[in-house]
Amino acid sequence: MIKILGIEHIGIAVKNRDKTSNFFKNILGIKNPISEEIIDQKVITEIFNTSKGKLELLESTSLESPIHKFIEKRGNAIHHIALSVENIDSSLKYLKEKNVQLIDEIPRIGAEGFKIAFIHPKATGGILIELCQKNK
Numbered sequence: 001m002i003k004i005l006g007i008e009h010i011g012i013a014v015k016n017r018d019k020t021s022n023f024f025k026n027i028l029g030i031k032n033p034i035s036e037e038i039i040d041q042k043v044i045t046e047i048f049n050t051s052k053g054k055l056e057l058l059e060s061t062s063l064e065s066p067i068h069k070f071i072e073k074r075g076n077a078i079h080h081i082a083l084s085v086e087n088i089d090s091s092l093k094y095l096k097e098k099n100v101q102l103i104d105e106i107p108r109i110g111a112e113g114f115k116i117a118f119i120h121p122k123a124t125g126g127i128l129i130e131l132c133q134k135n136k
């Protein structure tokens, strides 16, 4: 089964994160973002915690990065929505039983050490959805 606990974050792809980052920090006043390089996804993330849902900026570190390819096609844009689930392993098992196409059949480790897995946009009507579970 799957139990959705809420929206964990919204992932936003940007060619260069400075402008958006400064806007979030200096105009909106969302302080102390956490920046991290995710090697296997070839991105730098910068996460702003609004206290009710996070905003995750994604900047590619390589021309091979999926984020680079996304921006080439669509420009700066919302890239994915991340939903918190209670148990990511049983969620993925449930989705497989429902024949939902997955990008990640097994969870990997994403930003902030969360276990994450992406659902294929073909299964959702074109929206990229990330499931995540906070490591306890």
Ligand code: ZN
Pocket (backbone or CB within 6 Å): 009, 010, 011, 056, 080, 082, 130
């Ligand atoms: Zn994300």
